[in-house]
Amino acid sequence: MQPMVLPSPATVTTEPLIKIQHVSKRYRNTNALRDISLEIPRGTIFGLIGPNGAGKTTLLRILAALLTPSDGQVWFEQQEVTRAPAIIQRKVGYMPDFFGVYPDLTSAEYLEFYAGIHGIPRQKRAGIVNDLLELVELSSKRDAMVETLSRGMKQRLCLARALVHDPEILILDEPASGLDPRARVELRELVRTLQGMGKTVLISSHILLELAEMCTDIAILQNGELIIAGDVEKVIRQLGGGRQIEIRLLDNARVEDAVQHLKNVTDIQNLTTPEDRLIQADFSGDDQALHHILAALINAGLPIVSFAPRSGGGRLEEVFLNITERNSQS
Ligand SMILES: Nc1ncnc2c1ncn2[C@@H]1O[C@H](COP(=O)(O)OP(=O)(O)OP(=O)(O)O)[C@@H](O)[C@H]1O
DSSP: OOOOOOOHHHHHOOSEEEEEEEEEEEETEEEEEEEEEEEEEEEEEEEEEEEETTTHHHHHHHHHSSSOOOOEEEEETTTGGGGGGHHHHHHHHEEESSSSOOOBBHHHHHHHHHHTTOOOOHHHHHHHHHHHHHTOGGGTTTTTTTSSSHHHHHHHHHHHTTTTTOOHHHHHHHHTTTTOOOHHOOOOOOOOHHHHHTTEEEESSOOOOHHHHHSEEEEEEEEEEEEEEHHHHHHHHHTTTEEEEEEEEOGGGGHHHHHHHHHHTEEEEEEEEEETEEEEEEEOOOOHHHHHHHHHHTTTTOOEEEEEOOOOOOHHHHOOOHHHHHHHHO
8 A cells, every 4th residue: 555645844845854765574473564664854743643553663663773674774864774773872862652660769860870871971960960850840859769750750751861862853652651631731842842952753652632732743554554644734634634714703693794705615614603603614725725714704894703723633533543444444
């Protein structure tokens, strides 16, 4: 099956940071990855979505140079990963999907220990540890024993551990699993901060909502195959997920006028008026089309109070279930 790989704005303007070319991975009698080709643009928050056993961990471990593909190649700019795994490991911070057993250490000692493993000179370690504890908002827990931290705090400490050597790329395998909603929001903020610091972040999950909320680009994997990849909005649109718009008017009397107007717009389908003064519709166009619709409604003198496109979220979940179901039947 040919995957759909949609161009992302970043790939159009710059060379991708990572190129995955025809990568396969076989374990004894399992084809964990089959002929995956994918490009990961620099500076993106790239989500890898797939149900259990799709091959996410296998692909992420290959990207972190911890596992060798059976076939194919992975390039980090001009460097092929299997030829220089140690160099790639220095560029990548990897957070696995399980917590190990914690040694008898405080949060600060734990990070210092890993700074030592990465060969960071002793005199620099304390400064790095302080900065990282601040970044992941654990400064107040610097002297707390690691095993006494909550799950969300342990997750953040692990993330700090993956950042100890200031990697360019951060790979987070199922970082949100088992976190409560508040801890998820904190994780999302932290990932955005890291992107703001210029890092490229790869995240896997089998929960769609998590990724739709935080990623700029996504790739869907199923049974070791790539189904589709590209920026989140385009993937949703390509798969028929579309967006919704919600328009609220000041005056109920004008709702019918607005509905009449919108009925003639090709990008708009399934118009409904679920409440007084409120119109909802599916929208399949781009931001430019959206702008024209709003301008036309205002020019027609309609008293618009709010005009809000809604995307991602539940729509993506729906799209994902549709596409994985469609592929498992084919
Ligand atoms: N070391 C191994 N030996 C044999 N088979 C393996 C090994 N590691 C993974 N597999 C198999 O490869 C396939 C892909 O596994 P992988 O862990 O990459 O998937 P995943 O998408 O990360 O799944 P999950 O969400 O459940 O962690 C599965 O069928 C799994 O059983």
